[in-house]
Amino acid sequence: MEHIKIRRMRYEDIPQVVAIEKDSFKKPYPPTLIMQILSYFPEGFLVAEDVRSNKVVGYIMGLIEWNHGHIISIATSREYRRRGIGTALLKELEDILFKKYNLNCIVLEVRFNNREARMFYYRRGYMDKRLLPRYYEDNTDAILMIKKNPYREITDTSVIVNLW
Numbered sequence: 001m002e003h004i005k006i007r008r009m010r011y012e013d014i015p016q017v018v019a020i021e022k023d024s025f026k027k028p029y030p031p032t033l034i035m036q037i038l039s040y041f042p043e044g045f046l047v048a049e050d051v052r053s054n055k056v057v058g059y060i061m062g063l064i065e066w067n068h069g070h071i072i073s074i075a076t077s078r079e080y081r082r083r084g085i086g087t088a089l090l091k092e093l094e095d096i097l098f099k100k101y102n103l104n105c106i107v108l109e110v111r112f113n114n115r116e117a118r119m120f121y122y123r124r125g126y127m128d129k130r131l132l133p134r135y136y137e138d139n140t141d142a143i144l145m146i147k148k149n150p151y152r153e154i155t156d157t158s159v160i161v162n163l164w
């Protein structure tokens, strides 16, 4: 993580974020949607920057929905993976959603066959909540994953379950 800085996303970062998206996902988000998410909740949109080159090498997008957080997307440039950047981005977003906003939990959808991402989330405290059959446009199933706020006692997450 030497030379890597986590900071808020800026509008001028969008082309670099889109390039990482395109290289990481079969169906990347269109830039207009990324801009909408950024304007809706700028605190939840973070990038990792290599300070030697000022290049954006990773990003995470998260939103607040009802009383929980939702990770919309996370990716690290291929050549920078497995160096702790995804973990640092996730930790920073969790601090915002769990500590600052005191949300019950964070949820996300991940492709059933995305082994790397599922391992990434399992090892960082996320659990499978339920299967979302044919969730993606190519009919791949998703897993809905959840992490409860470790800083507070929660007795009821039924609202979240009922949303899907």
Ligand SMILES: CC(C)(COP(=O)(O)OP(=O)(O)OC[C@H]1O[C@@H](n2cnc3c(N)ncnc32)[C@H](O)[C@@H]1OP(=O)(O)O)[C@@H](O)C(=O)NCCC(=O)NCCS
Residues within 6 Å of the ligand: 024, 025, 058, 073, 074, 075, 076, 077, 080, 081, 082, 083, 084, 085, 086, 087, 088, 108, 109, 110, 111, 114, 115, 116, 117, 119, 120, 121, 123
């Ligand atoms: C998931 C992703 C964001 C992780 O970013 P990263 O910067 O590599 O993250 P870190 O270096 O902090 O952690 C990597 C972790 O991913 C998991 N992982 C990555 N590759 C793996 C592999 N081949 N086998 C098993 N686990 C793997 C491990 O848990 C690993 O942690 P470890 O090194 O402590 O074992 C990155 O792999 C990525 O951009 N993937 C493509 C986009 C994507 O699938 N995003 C998630 C959509 S929900």
